[in-house]
Amino acid sequence: MVIAEKRMHDPGNNSKPVPAINAGIKRFKGKWTPAMAQHLAKRTLFGASPDDIRFFAGMSLQKSVHQLLNANEAMPEPPLHYLNDERFxxxxxxxxxxxxxxxxxxxxxxxxxxxxxxxxxxxxxxxxxxxxxxxxxxxxxxxxxxxxxxxxxxxxxxxxxxxxxxxxxxxxxxxxxxxxxxxxxxxxxxxxxxxxxxxxxxxxxxxxxxxxxxxxxxxxxxxxxxxxxxxxxxxxxxxxxxxxxxxxxxxxxxxxxxxxxxxxxxxxxxxxxxxxxxxxxxxxxxxxxxEEVSRFICRKLYRFFVYHVIDTITEQNVIEPLAKTFRKNDYDIKPVLQQLFESKHFYDAGNRGGMIKSPVDFTLGLCREFKVAFPPPQDYVNQYGLQQQLYQQASNLQQTLGDPPNVAGWPAYYQAPQYDKLWVNSDTLPKRSQFSDRMMLFGFNTKDKTKILVDPVAFAKQTSDPGNPDVLINESVHLLYMVELPQKDKDYIKTNILLSGLQGMASDHYWTQAWQTMLTKPADAANLKNVTGKLKNLYKYLMNLPQYQLM
Structure with missing residues (x-):
């Protein structure tokens, strides 16, 4: 599987190029769109749920950035002893x-x-x-x-x-x-x-x-x-x-x-x-x-939030102005991040969908995007047990929280020229698909069978008209991907996944009827199983495509 690059001025890029990114650090003053809100949310949170995207899209760019930087958060309660086992x-x-x-x-x-x-x-x-x-x-x-x-x-x-x-x-x-x-x-x-x-x-x-x-x-x-x-x-x-x-x-x-x-x-x-x-x-x-202190930290912030390549243009138009802001504000971090996240450069089309998700972004982001339901705080034994399993999944994908491989951190954040490409290899890519498949089909469970699992019907309901297969596919793609999916791929999904096995197959009517029957006759177990199964196959397929690895 090849994951395409986004930038024309990335050495070794053999994919179809987009125009080089020349936009500087000046504040973006154009129209604030849902796609831009999604880009901001996916880069600053671990995954972005449909609710997150709507939340930021419903306010201005400046108010969105202010929310991210100034949310009134209390410090969290400390961790608990949760292992309910005589041996431990x-x-x-x-x-x-x-x-x-x-x-x-x-x-x-x-x-x-x-x-x-x-x-x-x-x-x-x-x-x-x-x-x-x-x-x-x-x-x-x-x-x-x-x-x-x-x-x-x-x-x-x-x-x-x-x-x-x-x-x-x-x-x-x-x-x-x-x-x-x-x-x-x-x-x-x-x-x-x-x-x-x-x-x-x-x-x-x-x-x-x-x-x-x-x-x-x-x-x-x-x-x-x-x-x-x-x-x-x-x-x-x-x-x-x-x-x-x-x-x-x-x-x-x-x-x-x-x-x-x-x-x-x-x-x-x-x-x-x-x-x-x-x-x-x-x-x-x-x-x-x-002054090199300010430049060094701004480069690290850039590679973490924007892109791994810092060419001469980016150094001049982005890093230097950010470093100047850092020094001017006596090394307070918020003014730098505000300037970055409000800039033309951050929202340039070439910077969207151009980073490979880290294992933590991939595993926890999936849970947040699909609003996977976890046990409530009072059921801390199962809650912690399931969260521990997710920690292990990210670790299997080569990002062990609490234990970077060395004092320099995870190589994907600093190792030229591969950078974030290091997250995906012949070992980790199949494991990513195995994780997303399991979350869609079987989930993870504790000893007493408490389970976390994607609810594909609930996610489909986040689209504006889930009974319309074209709307369902288009909006699902836009919620899960930061890059466009070719129409031929959407046609394949519609014919071979969503309408597969239905009478007439190519007719949208049969999916619409099945969806409406599920809403009006929820006790119809056979229809519910059919709809749920097709949605599972739909989202399982989407998460196995290269586009889902990007943010």
Whole structure:
């Protein structure tokens, strides 16, 4: 299966090209259409249900972006101990209670808590409000990577995730400072082992290479800068009683730290004792004085939300203006995202349907698009159990929430030249089809047979006239795809799927009659089975086409 590219100026593109994208970052002032609303929703949420599309289409572009950036969301309730099994008890945490305040743990109950955390996180994505926050939590998780499997305690992972959620749409510089002191990061990149007697360069290197300056054309920090940064960061530790981070003055290197000409030969004055903690602010001031920080982060945001190729035109017309806005607003993230999502460039036809869905977008987006019904919060055992299964499905497709493959994140977000094409290969593409087929035909269920399953009749009712096969097919395609489906493919679907086996086959009347009979005589089991079966085949077929892999 070949998934077509959208851009003419993408190297290696052999598909029919569209005009090169020259639109800049100026605000879009044209007509706000449902297709544009759908594009915005699919890029900023995990999947877009028909209700989401109608919601954003019913307001202006500016109000839509304002909603995404300023939704009044409370912080979510913490994850629960949910495994109702004698073999998997958590003696310190009653069933149905949260474990995030419990400091004691063992290898066994920690594994259960990790599962609880992952299921909880999946639930937040599925039940997200019309807000950018959850998508930004994933963005920052891929940027400031930690791996649950190396932390040793689920509590570190939960606190790290909560930190990302708290600062997801806040100030980037404040977030960098908070991440530097975070217990998960201190464990993951050896910050707790970094002392004046044995400086550890791990975090000092990644702070510059992956978190702030990057490896772009304007990044010229040196190995000596890495060593100097490591010395600035000495003294941080984890209190084993409270499992929180602290600063131990006598472990801190209080000598002066000399940086290279890239940082204007800055000298960070050594501070003694607990005052050594103030050197972090001095170093961040020095780093954030470099314009390359703003460019690096804007490029990452662009590749996450728009497209993987950043050519000369895009660098000049989009990245540079966004970076200027970032600096002008003292590294607050909202003004940058607002400018991007309100721009002509973002809505250029060549940028729509040009990204391959990540595994999380594919699996959880399917659930949200089809409004799959999950157990209510009071049935947390089954709710968490099903969400854990979805986590595993995304993991099978090579995106394990909580555990990116390395400190650089998932390669699909940074590995040139393939980028998002890495999500689809000979192993993962059949698994994607297997997942969508199962959600349509059988679903997933827990031990007591509680099930999640697509309701094809309910989705068909989201179209304006589901009894008309042409309307049903056209509008279903537009709801599920960001690219057009050729008419010959729609004709095939109508004749060989929707009307297959019906008398006359090519006559729309027979589908219309079957649909109306279902509405007026719901007790007619044979007709209901016939209609439901054909709708299942219709949506199963649509989700197996290449177009469904794109957003």
């Amino acid at each position: 008890t958590d003696p310190d945490v009653p069933l149905g209670s949260t474990w995030v305040n419990q400091l004691t743990y063992t290898g066994m109950n920690n594994s259960r808590r990790e599962n609880s955390f992952r299921a909880w996180w999946v639930g937040l994505m599925i039940n997200q409000e019309r807000s950018l926050r959850e998508k930004m939590v994933l963005f920052w998780h891929n940027h400031f990577v930690t791996e649950m499997r190396s932390l040793g305690n689920a509590l570190y992972g939960y606190r790290y995730n909560s930190l990302l959620r708290t600062h997801a749409l806040g100030n980037f510089k404040v977030l960098v400072a908070a991440i530097t002191r975070d217990t998960a990061m201190l464990r993951y990149l050896n910050g707790q082992s970094n002392t004046k007697k044995a400086p550890d360069e791990n975090y000092g290197r990644e702070l510059q290479e992956l978190f702030t300056i990057g490896k772009g054309p304007g990044s010229h920090y040196t190995e000596d800068d890495v060593k100097a940064a490591a010395r600035v960061l000495t003294g941080y530790a984890i209190d084993t009683k409270t499992l929180t981070s602290n600063f131990i003055g006598n472990r801190h290197d209080d000598t002066d730290k000399q940086f290279s000409a890239f940082y204007n030969s800055t000298v960070i004055k050594g501070r003694k004792g607990n005052d050594g903690i103030l050197e972090l602010n001095d170093m961040l001031d020095m780093i954030f004085a470099q």
